[in-house]
Amino acid sequence: MNIPADLKYTENDEWIRVDGNTGTVGISDYAQDQLSDIVFVEIIVAEGETHKKGESCATLESVKAAADIYLPVSGKILAVNESLPDKPELVNSDPYGEAWMVKIEIEDASELDGLLDAAGYQEFLAKKA
Amino acid sequence: MTEPLLCDLSAPGRVAMRFPEPDVPLAELPSLLREDLPLPELSEVDVVRHFTRLSKLNYSIDQGMYPLGSCTMKYNPKINEAMARLPGFALTHPLQPIETVQGNLLLMYELQEWLAEIGGFAGVTLQPAAGAQGELTGVLIIRVYHDARQDFKRTKILIPDSAHGTNPATSAMSGMQVVELKSDERGNVNLEALKSHCDETLAGLMLTNPNTLGLFDENVIEVCRLVHETGGLIYGDGANMNALLGVVRPGELGIDVMHYNLHKTFSTPHGGGGPGSGPVGVAAHLVDFLPYPVVDIIEEGDEELPPLFGLVRPKQSIGRVKSFHGQFGMMVRAYTYLRMHGPEGLRMIAEHAVLNANYLMHLLKGHYHLPYDRICMHEFVVEGQWDDAPDIHALDISKRMMDYNLHPPTNYFPLIVHEALMIEPTETESKQTLDRFVEVMLEIAREAHETPEVLKSAPHITPVGRLDEVKAAKELVLCCGVGSPSD
Amino acid sequence: MFVPHTQKDREAMLRTIGVSSLEQLFQDVPAAYRFPDLNLPPAMTEMEVQQELRSIAASNESMEDLVCFLGAGAYHHYIPSVVDAIIQRGEFLTAYTPYQPEVSQGTLQAIFDYQSLIATLTGMEVSNASHYDGSTAVAEAVSMAHANFRGKRSRIVVSPALHPHYRQNVRTFNRSELEIVGDADTIDPAQGPEALEDLIDQNTALVIVQYPDFFGRIYDYTQLAEKAHAAGALLAVAVNPLALGLLTPPGQFGADIVTGEGQPLGIPLSFGGPYLGIFATRLEYVRKMAGRLVGETVDNRGQRAYVLTLTAREQHIRREKATSNICTNQALIALAATVYLSMLGKHGLRQVSELCYHKAHYAARSIGALSGFSLWSAQPYFNEFVVRCPVPVEEINMRLLDEGILGGYDLGNDYPELANHMLIAVTEMNSRDDIDLLVDVLAEVSND
Structure with missing residues (x-):
């Protein structure tokens, strides 16, 4: 299971890559594996909107499951990955790269402290199994 | 060979069905006239052969055992079909004056009474169209009951983790907050977990009993007492009523409201996914909230005259849940079935449904892992996986069963058992049929260890093999001639 | 009935399970509530049940006996x-x-x-x-x-x-x-x-x-x-x-x-x-x-x-x-x-919908011409129309029933302002004679 060391994670299997005060959000390798073949992605937030941490930003569907993706931090949406809905399979093939979902302007950096680092996420997954 | 679609069979100019020429002067046609009507053009022979060939691609109860857990796929008597088609029933209009449909109303009245007697309830509505709609009706009744008492805080519904997916969906649709309750190690509702949720926000608890593990909840009396003491109500999911006919009346155990599935317990056919029928029974304190209309006697009879039946609206009714009076054709079938059984016959159904399930469970034990080793009711769950056959999943076992001309059990449900195979034989299968089922299951268990590839590639003898479900969901083709939105 | 077990089967199966009676399988059910006496009518054979149901069905008046002008969401059509x-x-x-x-x-x-x-x-x-x-x-x-x-x-x-x-x-x-x-x-x-x-x-x-x-x-x-x-x-x-x-x-x-x-x-x-x-x-x-x-x-x-x-x-x-x-x-x-839809296809569906249309228009024109009756709306319609009646709809429907006709829907049931308004449906099942009979009975009502 690929868990890049430079990202932060949530217990709902989202990741966030922090670059200055910009966060990029997607779902983890573990999550895509659990869902299996992703057939549908809908991003339900739009550029310019402001959202709170924990609000839903995207919906994913595989043949056998559905998942809501939540924002790990609060802030203004800077960009959404417009090409992802046309290529949902990217979530399976490149969850940490091309399958990013939204970029967000991090409003309160202290919210990041509540997230898991790579080791913490690994431990969390191990406990779940 | 693949059967063509209707649109591919069409040949311009072919006509199967003609109507008489108009016997009245023609009126001018309206301006909102459709330009074209590209429906297929077929002959009667085309139509009959197309659908007959399609029918042969289906597995059905009429062909063999159909052990889907929680679906109660029992034999559907042919007499039911004949009775529902009597012109006196089939050719009556739902809005006829009640004086002209006293037969229908009598039948509905008696069916209400009999279902109430079987379930131990004070009143029954026949209106809900299916189990899920019955459930929604029941949860709305719970909500409106609390509202009527000005007890608006009660919005929490407790649902055990072994429940059907419909239970949480129904509660959410009714504006309730869903809280999941863990089962204990014997498969019962966990009483400690329940106690921690018993407060002034508790609207009710949805209980499937026997539950989806096929186990009768040993704490049921205590569960009902705890919920009632705190002011909540108990919803009973009656999907598994086949185990309880003449055995126990859920209303007497403390269930306040429960739906029945006429298409499971009372032998009306599943028809490939409907029509069903989901009557709801309620205890005395909820009778006024039933959806309208219900059938009642509106003028008592005497020595000469029979009583007059009519359609009435309960005082605090939640409203109408369906147009007209419900799936009446299904009621005629269930009435016929009940009339043929009587009280002893009903108990015999439950006893033999439970006998068959326990017989199968005992013969499979040791070959398939049994997560809850207790006397079961009408169904039981085994695991479709072995540590020493790591590639094999429940799905592979199911697909392989088709090669032996058997329908698989319910897969991957309940969620609390890994690789679940949920098996419900029903009372209408004989010992010979069950013995053959066991023989096949043991053979498949052997294959799983010795020649697993034969399971992974199954089924082999069915009209089609395993399907590409990802393609179906990604490249949506949902009707003839209409392609995916992306092309 | 539909339980196939013989006595011998049952005994063998109970032995396999390791219990001595069917009752023992229900030990988890609280004893106080186990095996209630159900007050239900006794079992019947298929032959008897068929007679019983036939007799119940026969106490209805169905479209076998009646000419139907009732619609309001459910219609009497021919079924191939x-x-x-x-x-x-x-x-x-x-x-x-x-x-x-x-x-x-x-x-x-x-x-x-x-x-x-x-x-x-x-x-x-x-x-x-x-x-x-x-x-x-x-x-x-x-x-x-x-x-x-x-x-x-x-x-x-x-x-x-x-x-x-x-x-x-x-x-x-x-x-x-x-x-x-x-x-x-x-x-x-x-x-x-x-x-x-x-x-x-x-x-x-x-x-x-x-x-x-x-x-x-x-x-x-x-x-x-x-x-x-x-x-x-x-x-x-x-x-x-x-x-x-x-x-x-x-x-x-x-x-x-x-x-x-x-x-x-x-x-x-x-x-x-x-x-x-x-x-x-x-x-x-x-x-x-x-x-x-x-x-x-x-x-x-x-x-x-x-x-x-x-x-x-x-x-x-x-x-x-x-x-x-x-x-x-x-x-x-x-x-x-x-x-x-396969049987009717492109041509049949058009034909049956036109039949409904023409017959309804024939009926509406004939009824609209009766004194005391009038059409409620001038809007184009398909096979159903509303008629203002000179007397309560229920009364008219009783007269019609005497003549073997199931009259239209009483709109006063749902719309208080439409008391004495009847919704009449006509389909391909209604012959010109049926429609003429309806009009004749309504004419009698208007002459009373």
């Missing part, structure tokens, strides 16, 4: 013999929901045929595998529109000329979250769809109308669709599918959702059910639509095949997040409609 012959086949009748596609291709492909026919008939891009009936299909349209706007639009504009049962249903299932306007006492049902336009605002999720409407009238809803769309709302049109053999399909008006009561398509009256809920929409909304859906794909042998698809929308996966709790469809009834 092939329909029942096909749906009685055990392979269709006694199969479960097609969860195992390898052994359910018959049901799956028939549903795909159904979806194709309904999409064509309604002029929409996609149809689901059906809902319970016309009323629950409308309730699902409301849930879908609400979900489409993620709950941010809460107003539902409902035409007062939508079937009263459908309106009641929408209210039952939407108790607090939604504001339902239009149908109450605010709008005179005699007005057309333009009366709804002022009610559409930026908070409106859905506008619902019927076509032909409950009173039989046909309106072009193009302008209403434009007004709805201009406000960002959706338009749902509830149809009589048989009328679409003749009339412009709602897809051409710009409808976003088409629902309907499929009963006229080869389904017997059967005292109100089982019927068929039609539900079609545009592809862009397909994931918001509830209910089963069959899609085309291939199997591992390269053959074309069918499977339930987009199941991730459904309750068994989404649980409390699903927009609907619906599990089943009306598969067997959808099959009946599929066979019916």
Whole structure:
């Protein structure tokens, strides 16, 4: 299971890559594996909107499951990955790269402290199994 | 060979069905006239052969055992079909004056009474169209009951983790907050977990009993007492009523409201996914909230005259849940079935449904892992996986069963058992049929260890093999001639 | 009865299980409540039960004895013999929901045929595998529109000329979250769809109308669709599918959702059910639509095949997040409609819808010419129309019943302002003689 060391994670299997005060959000390798073949992605937030941490930003569907993706931090949406809905399979093939979902302007950096680092996420997954 | 679609069979100019020429002067046609009507053009022979060939691609109860857990796929008597088609029933209009449909109303009245007697309830509505709609009706009744008492805080519904997916969906649709309750190690509702949720926000608890593990909840009396003491109500999911006919009346155990599935317990056919029928029974304190209309006697009879039946609206009714009076054709079938059984016959159904399930469970034990080793009711769950056959999943076992001309059990449900195979034989299968089922299951268990590839590639003898479900969901083709939105 | 066990079988099975009696299998059931005496009538044989049911059925007056001019959402049409012959086949009748596609291709492909026919008939891009009936299909349209706007639009504009049962249903299932306007006492049902336009605002999720409407009238809803769309709302049109053999399909008006009561398509009256809920929409909304859906794909042998698809929308996966709790469809009834539409096809459906139209217009002209009776609306209509009567409808219907005629629907039941107004339905089953007899009896009423 690929868990890049430079990202932060949530217990709902989202990741966030922090670059200055910009966060990029997607779902983890573990999550895509659990869902299996992703057939549908809908991003339900739009550029310019402001959202709170924990609000839903995207919906994913595989043949056998559905998942809501939540924002790990609060802030203004800077960009959404417009090409992802046309290529949902990217979530399976490149969850940490091309399958990013939204970029967000991090409003309160202290919210990041509540997230898991790579080791913490690994431990969390191990406990779940 | 693949059967063509209707649109591919069409040949311009072919006509199967003609109507008489108009016997009245023609009126001018309206301006909102459709330009074209590209429906297929077929002959009667085309139509009959197309659908007959399609029918042969289906597995059905009429062909063999159909052990889907929680679906109660029992034999559907042919007499039911004949009775529902009597012109006196089939050719009556739902809005006829009640004086002209006293037969229908009598039948509905008696069916209400009999279902109430079987379930131990004070009143029954026949209106809900299916189990899920019955459930929604029941949860709305719970909500409106609390509202009527000005007890608006009660919005929490407790649902055990072994429940059907419909239970949480129904509660959410009714504006309730869903809280999941863990089962204990014997498969019962966990009483400690329940106690921690018993407060002034508790609207009710949805209980499937026997539950989806096929186990009768040993704490049921205590569960009902705890919920009632705190002011909540108990919803009973009656999907598994086949185990309880003449055995126990859920209303007497403390269930306040429960739906029945006429298409499971009372032998009306599943028809490939409907029509069903989901009557709801309620205890005395909820009778006024039933959806309208219900059938009642509106003028008592005497020595000469029979009583007059009519359609009435309960005082605090939640409203109408369906147009007209419900799936009446299904009621005629269930009435016929009940009339043929009587009280002893009903108990015999439950006893033999439970006998068959326990017989199968005992013969499979040791070959398939049994997560809850207790006397079961009408169904039981085994695991479709072995540590020493790591590639094999429940799905592979199911697909392989088709090669032996058997329908698989319910897969991957309940969620609390890994690789679940949920098996419900029903009372209408004989010992010979069950013995053959066991023989096949043991053979498949052997294959799983010795020649697993034969399971992974199954089924082999069915009209089609395993399907590409990802393609179906990604490249949506949902009707003839209409392609995916992306092309 | 249907339990096949012999005494010998039972004893052998109990021995295998390791219990001595059937009663022992029920030890988990609290003893105080175990094995109650049920007060039910005793068992009958098939022969007796058939006599009993025949006698109950015979105490009804059915369309075998009566000439029917009653509609109001359920219609007496001719059903080709092939329909029942096909749906009685055990392979269709006694199969479960097609969860195992390898052994359910018959049901799956028939549903795909159904979806194709309904999409064509309604002029929409996609149809689901059906809902319970016309009323629950409308309730699902409301849930879908609400979900489409993620709950941010809460107003539902409902035409007062939508079937009263459908309106009641929408209210039952939407108790607090939604504001339902239009149908109450605010709008005179005699007005057309333009009366709804002022009610559409930026908070409106859905506008619902019927076509032909409950009173039989046909309106072009193009302008209403434009007004709805201009406000960002959706338009749902509830149809009589048989009328679409003749009339412009709602897809051409710009409808976003088409629902309907499929009963006229080869389904017997059967005292109100089982019927068929039609539900079609545009592809862009397909994931918001509830209910089963069959899609085309291939199997591992390269053959074309069918499977339930987009199941991730459904309750068994989404649980409390699903927009609907619906599990089943009306598969067997959808099959009946599929066979019916196959039998009638392009020409037959047009022919039967024209027959209904012409016969209704003959009846309406004849009744409208009677003194004391008049047509309530000048709007074009399909096969149903409203007549103002000189005396209460109930009284007229008793006279008609004496002559073997089932009269029209008493609109005063649902619309107080329409007391003494009768809704009359005419179909291909009514001969000119039947219609003349109706007119003669009404003439007697007007002469009294």
